[in-house]
Amino acid sequence: MLHNLVRLVRYRGLIQSLVARELKARYRGSVLGFFWSFINPLLLLLVYSVVFKYFLKRAPDDLPPYEVFLFCGLLPWTWFSSSLLEASGSLISGGNLIKKVLFPAEVLPIVTVLANMVHFFLGLPILLLFILYNRMPLHFSELAWFPVVVLVQLVLTLGFALLLSALTVHFRDLRDILSNLVTFWFFATPIIYRYTDDLGLMQWLNLNPFTHIAITYQEILYFPGPVGHGFWLLVLGAIAIALFLFGYFVFDRLRDTFAEEV
Amino acid sequence: MNAITLAHVTKIYQRYSRRRQFATLKSALLSGSLIRDLRPDDTFAAVRDVSLTVPKGRTLGVIGRNGSGKSTLLKLVAGITKPSDGHLSVEGRISALIELGAGFHPEISGRENVFINGIMLGLTKKEIARRFDEIVEFAEMREFIDAPVKNYSSGMYMRLGFAVAIHVDPDVLLVDEVLAVGDEGFTHKCLDKFAEFKRRGKTILLVTHSLGLVERMCDQVLWLRHGRVAERGDPKRVVDSYLTHVAGGEEMLLSREHGVDHAGGTAPQPETIAAPPRGGYREGRWGSREIEISRVRLLDDRGRERHVYASGETLRIALDVRVSEPTIDFVFGVGVFSADGVSVYGTNTEIESYLPRAARGEGQVSLLLEDLRLVEGTYLLDVAAHKRDGTPYDYHRGLYSFRIKSRVKDVGVYRPLHRWSFEGGLELSLPETRGELDLHDEEEV
Numbered sequence: 001m002l003h004n005l006v007r008l009v010r011y012r013g014l015i016q017s018l019v020a021r022e023l024k025a026r027y028r029g030s031v032l033g034f035f036w037s038f039i040n041p042l043l044l045l046l047v048y049s050v051v052f053k054y055f056l057k058r059a060p061d062d063l064p065p066y067e068v069f070l071f072c073g074l075l076p077w078t079w080f081s082s083s084l085l086e087a088s089g090s091l092i093s094g095g096n097l098i099k100k101v102l103f104p105a106e107v108l109p110i111v112t113v114l115a116n117m118v119h120f121f122l123g124l125p126i127l128l129l130f131i132l133y134n135r136m137p138l139h140f141s142e143l144a145w146f147p148v149v150v151l152v153q154l155v156l157t158l159g160f161a162l163l164l165s166a167l168t169v170h171f172r173d174l175r176d177i178l179s180n181l182v183t184f185w186f187f188a189t190p191i192i193y194r195y196t197d198d199l200g201l202m203q204w205l206n207l208n209p210f211t212h213i214a215i216t217y218q219e220i221l222y223f224p225g226p227v228g229h230g231f232w233l234l235v236l237g238a239i240a241i242a243l244f245l246f247g248y249f250v251f252d253r254l255r256d257t258f259a260e261e262v
Numbered sequence: 263m264n265a266i267t268l269a270h271v272t273k274i275y276q277r278y279s280r281r282r283q284f285a286t287l288k289s290a291l292l293s294g295s296l297i298r299d300l301r302p303d304d305t306f307a308a309v310r311d312v313s314l315t316v317p318k319g320r321t322l323g324v325i326g327r328n329g330s331g332k333s334t335l336l337k338l339v340a341g342i343t344k345p346s347d348g349h350l351s352v353e354g355r356i357s358a359l360i361e362l363g364a365g366f367h368p369e370i371s372g373r374e375n376v377f378i379n380g381i382m383l384g385l386t387k388k389e390i391a392r393r394f395d396e397i398v399e400f401a402e403m404r405e406f407i408d409a410p411v412k413n414y415s416s417g418m419y420m421r422l423g424f425a426v427a428i429h430v431d432p433d434v435l436l437v438d439e440v441l442a443v444g445d446e447g448f449t450h451k452c453l454d455k456f457a458e459f460k461r462r463g464k465t466i467l468l469v470t471h472s473l474g475l476v477e478r479m480c481d482q483v484l485w486l487r488h489g490r491v492a493e494r495g496d497p498k499r500v501v502d503s504y505l506t507h508v509a510g511g512e513e514m515l516l517s518r519e520h521g522v523d524h525a526g527g528t529a530p531q532p533e534t535i536a537a538p539p540r541g542g543y544r545e546g547r548w549g550s551r552e553i554e555i556s557r558v559r560l561l562d563d564r565g566r567e568r569h570v571y572a573s574g575e576t577l578r579i580a581l582d583v584r585v586s587e588p589t590i591d592f593v594f595g596v597g598v599f600s601a602d603g604v605s606v607y608g609t610n611t612e613i614e615s616y617l618p619r620a621a622r623g624e625g626q627v628s629l630l631l632e633d634l635r636l637v638e639g640t641y642l643l644d645v646a647a648h649k650r651d652g653t654p655y656d657y658h659r660g661l662y663s664f665r666i667k668s669r670v671k672d673v674g675v676y677r678p679l680h681r682w683s684f685e686g687g688l689e690l691s692l693p694e695t696r697g698e699l700d701l702h703d704e705e706e707v
Contacts, residue, residue: 024369097382101342
């Protein structure tokens with residue numbers, strides 16, 4: 001396993017060019033092309049803010065401007081959820097490569113996670129415009145946490161992606177279960193609502209790893225004052241590393257079955 | 263030094279039961295059977311106990327019928343699947359021509375795909391950039407290289423895939439039946455490339471159904487049967503015994519079609535034979551049956567019933583005839599057609615000026631075709647009894663077939679007696695293993 005993990009470093013050129021291909025291919029043929037990377041999160045934001053502000057009239061009053069709050073959680077969530085959904089099918093759709101070419105299979109889920117990360121990065125300038133437009137303060141001491149939370153999220157997402165992609169080869173049902181699970185997961189994460197004790201669900205929310213990630217993004221970019229969730233984030237970081245190793249372990253164990261099962 | 267070494271390699275494929283396939287993760291987790299469910303219920307050995315070595319710089323051909331484990335063997339050597347048992351080692355960089363352009367993404371251009379495909383096959387960006395022009399030139403794709411791959415024809419797709427794979431510059435080249443790529447010209451280029459690889463001391467493992475290619479290219483041939491090594495050694499010898507084996511199988515298949523039992527030799531029942539129609543040439547039987555052709559046999563020079571012949575052998579077409587209304591107005595005819603319905607030869611007693619004198623009771627007609635010099639292929643037979651004006655008594659159209667086998671893959675239908683000669687500054691020679699093949703095949707079927 002460790003040997004294979006080290007080998008991954010050798011494939012960085014391959015991963016790099018596959019991520020680039022993924023990004024190029026995604027919007028090829030559409031009129032707006034690459035602008036969709038910017039438009040997609042904006043439209044998603046529009047949907048949620050319209051629903052909560054005007055349909056449900058439940059936008060929290062203490063969170064002005066609500067769009068910015070929402071965007072802080074929505075953008076990383078999109079990276080996370082799209083990665084999981086795409087990664088779970090990645091080995092099956094890339095079956096041709098696994099069956100016909102000597103190809104390191106783990107590259108496929110990793111590429112989906114990284115490609116979605118690039119989309120996340122492309123969404124960030126828009127978030128920044130929102131923040132600047134609303135004249136919200138950004139502190140350097142807070143922003144220093146930003147790379148940390150991105151890294152934690154990356155490792156966590158990779159762990160889930162490896163685990164799910166390997167298991168989905170054997171249990172195709174996982175893809176359908178996952179798409180529903182992800183919807184629930186979204187609502188079980190403080191993205192559209194604030195993480196407070198009022199709900200009485202604190203301990204449950206705390207079990208959700210993405211809670212801590214969402215909160216950290218919100219603390220860095222939205223809430224004034226220092227980042228108070230740093231400790232939890234580091235704990236989560238340790239868990240993410242463990243999950244990644246576990247995910248890779250399972251993947252490695254099932255590796256030899258892929259060529260026959262996909 | 264050996265480039266490829268296999269020691270007692272066995273590959274067992276796992277077949278899962280229906281129950282397992284539809285199990286969900288939830289049920290597997292609940293019953294705690296996740297690990298157990300990942301085990302097979304049934305197994306199938308695609309490759310069994312194969313041991314072989316290929317010395318560096320040699321070319322090994324692998325032949326065998328469909329499903330004999332050839333491709334699995336290649337995938338094992340390529341490292342795509344792992345052997346279930348035994349040891350396997352390969353020295354040097356491998357390039358596997360198993361599925362060409364397997365990694366191509368349809369939405370992006372050929373140029374970008376060449377780079378990504380090259381990286382997948384183990385090249386660096388720089389190496390690809392250096393070989394890029396050569397790759398495009400080889401694939402004959404200069405004008406289309408910047409178009410998205412989805413717009414390529416299948417031939418263009420394969421050519422580009424082949425060009426990339428061949429320019430990886432491997433030490434060990436694995437080829438799986440990929441020469442069916444593109445037109446004759448391109449195939450020729452591929453063969454040249456293989457020859458160049460051979461000259462440069464590369465090791466090639468070639469899986470193919472083209473026996474001519476195997477004999478021409480390979481130093482050794484491995485014949486796989488049901489996953490085991492049936493025979494291994496000199497190309498000509500192995501190909502010959504393989505052909506003999508296959509011909510035996512075909513013989514059984516064709517005679518079954520004819521309703522002829524090998525042991526008994528029951529009467530044919532042409533009406534029940536349903537072969538697929540071929541263009542304008544439709545099988546069938548019609549006529550008034552005052553003269554009936556009750557049995558048709560294809561016999562070799564020793565009087566044995568056979569349906570597979572080597573080019574140049576003797577074929578006797580024997581008809582058993584039953585006459586219900588005595589008549590003096592009758593003609594017997596025979597026609598030979600190629601599989602696509604083209605008339606190869608046709609004659610009848612009228613054309614050859616035989617005068618009908620009497621037909622009554624039972625009788626036999628036999629037409630001896632000596633030295634049947636046809637090229638390889640399947641041929642269909644018409645036999646007929648009709649009046650001199652053409653009104654049919656009993657017309658059997660395309661109800662019988664025979665196959666001509668030949669190791670010389672010349673084309674057309676007819677192979678005239680021929681001999682090449684070269685003079686002046688021209689020097690050509692046949693490979694020693696081929697022997698004298700310029701007249702006709704002396705192979706025994």
